[in-house]
Amino acid sequence: MVGQSQPMARLRRFIEKAGQSESPVLLLGETGTGKELVARAIHAVKSAGPFVPIDCSSLVGPLMESELFGHVKGAFTGANGTKPGLLEAAAGGTAFLDEIGELPFEFQAKLLRVLQEKELRPLGSVSGRKVDFRVIAATNRDLRKEMEAGRFRGDLYYRLNVVTHRLAALRERKEDIALLSEYFLRSYGKNHSLTQETMDALVSFDWPGNVRELENCIQRMVALNSGPLIHTADLPSQVQAHLAAKRAQYRAVAVGEVAAGPATPTAHRPTPTSVLPIAELEKRAIIEALEHTKGDRVMAAYLLGIGRTTLYRKLKEYGLTD
Numbered sequence: 001m002v003g004q005s006q007p008m009a010r011l012r013r014f015i016e017k018a019g020q021s022e023s024p025v026l027l028l029g030e031t032g033t034g035k036e037l038v039a040r041a042i043h044a045v046k047s048a049g050p051f052v053p054i055d056c057s058s059l060v061g062p063l064m065e066s067e068l069f070g071h072v073k074g075a076f077t078g079a080n081g082t083k084p085g086l087l088e089a090a091a092g093g094t095a096f097l098d099e100i101g102e103l104p105f106e107f108q109a110k111l112l113r114v115l116q117e118k119e120l121r122p123l124g125s126v127s128g129r130k131v132d133f134r135v136i137a138a139t140n141r142d143l144r145k146e147m148e149a150g151r152f153r154g155d156l157y158y159r160l161n162v163v164t165h166r167l168a169a170l171r172e173r174k175e176d177i178a179l180l181s182e183y184f185l186r187s188y189g190k191n192h193s194l195t196q197e198t199m200d201a202l203v204s205f206d207w208p209g210n211v212r213e214l215e216n217c218i219q220r221m222v223a224l225n226s227g228p229l230i231h232t233a234d235l236p237s238q239v240q241a242h243l244a245a246k247r248a249q250y251r252a253v254a255v256g257e258v259a260a261g262p263a264t265p266t267a268h269r270p271t272p273t274s275v276l277p278i279a280e281l282e283k284r285a286i287i288e289a290l291e292h293t294k295g296d297r298v299m300a301a302y303l304l305g306i307g308r309t310t311l312y313r314k315l316k317e318y319g320l321t322d
Contacts, residue, residue, distance in 0.1 A: 001041065002183045003176035007168035011038065014165045019045020024115075026100075026160045027138040029167030032210030035138035038167065039096045042136060049093025049133075054086050057102035064107060069114075071123035079124065087120055090133040100160065101141035101152065108153045115159055135160065170214065171206040178203065180211060184218035192227040196307030201232055203308075204246070204298045205239050246299055250292045283318045286311070290320075 001012060018025050019042045027035045036053060043051045059067060070085030087095055097103075103111065114120045115135060121128040137160045146152035170177065181202055185192055194202070207213050221234045232243070289300040301311040315321050 005173035005175045007173045015041045018042050023162045024135040026164045032212030033167040039136045043094040051094050052090035053096045057099045066123045069120050072125045091131050094134045097137040100137040101139040108156045112156045170210045188219045188222045200298045200308045
């Protein structure tokens with residue numbers, strides 16, 4: 001659990017409280033936000049039994065019931081012995097139903113019965129078996145909308161939606177991107193480090209694939225760069241395109257402002273023959289960059305060709321922090 005943002009602090013408190021309860025947990029969030037990692041953390045708080053992840057999106061075809069409930073010998077062609085299902089394997093522990101929104105509608109009623117009765121019947125068996133496990137489900141879909149559209153059973157939704165938490169997308173906790181990047185560098189790198197400009201670029205990107213995409217990005221850059229420094233030129237294409245688009249946007253704004261004329265009285269601007277101290281020129285360059293980026297300090301630093309920490313130091317030095 002890497003991060004010091006407010007969403008991460010709330011998540012840690014939720015894990016501790018949910019882990020002490022036996023109630024079903026429903027984790028909501030976009031793909032790549034770490035729902036299985038959170039489920040394992042909840043399980044680890046109290047449970048000593050097994051943690052069994054079940055990918056509901058893969059439960060398709062005629063053997064779906066056998067995978068989940070198990071089967072007895074002779075239940076179907078090729079069933080040469082008895083095999084316990086994934087739910088039975090979770091007895092005494094936690095069954096993690098990942099992507100529960102992908103479970104076929106006709107199969108949802110069978111799952112609901114198991115959750116209600118704490119009993120399952122293997123395929124081909126005439127008798128049921130008692131089974132007790134904790135349920136944690138996860139989805140990137142809006143299950144309420146799926147229920148209203150008739151694609152998800154209301155009774156199963158209310159059975160699962162007891163203790164709920166929505167995991168924040170990475171773009172909602174940008175202050176964690178630097179910590180995550182350093183963590184992945186330690187995991188995959190060999191004394192690799194990021195230049196300040198590269199780190200600023202990572203922070204400015206929205207990461208639609210969330211933490212999983214950031215991890216993939218760091219792993220790819222390390223694999224293709226002998227190091228020790230990783231530069232902006234090493235960034236993957238989607239981040240490069242993002243930077244190019246922002247540069248074009250800010251340049252367009254700057255050109256528009258020049259065409260429209262000065263926004264401040266000309267008395268405040270130097271005449272063509274005036275000579276200003278370097279510090280004053282630097283101060284004005286910083287102000288103009290922040291105006292063009294509408295206060296976006298990460299992109300202002302990028303346009304000025306300096307690191308973010310350098311920009312912050314200059315802002316303080318020139319009294320521009322407000």
